[in-house]
Amino acid sequence: MLTCHQVAEEATEYMEGAGARTRRLRVWAHLRVCPNCREYLRQLSRTIGLARRALAPPPAAEVEDELAAIFAAHGKGAAE
Numbered sequence: 001m002l003t004c005h006q007v008a009e010e011a012t013e014y015m016e017g018a019g020a021r022t023r024r025l026r027v028w029a030h031l032r033v034c035p036n037c038r039e040y041l042r043q044l045s046r047t048i049g050l051a052r053r054a055l056a057p058p059p060a061a062e063v064e065d066e067l068a069a070i071f072a073a074h075g076k077g078a079a080e
């Protein structure tokens, strides 16, 4: 049986579906009996989801609004 520390180390790989099948099975077996690690993985997946969304390009409408705001701000201060 893996320790909680070992599960934490393998958590990212496990959630991405990477890693050797036997290692994944050992993590899975640990998660079956350890509510702490289940909670840890749940929070980690949420954090990863948020990070991925933060790094993703914004929707086009948001970009247009942002550019319009930037141009408006520059237009006010520009001498040209």
Ligand SMILES: [Zn+2]
Binding pocket: 003, 004, 005, 007, 030, 034, 036, 037
């Ligand atoms: Zn655990």
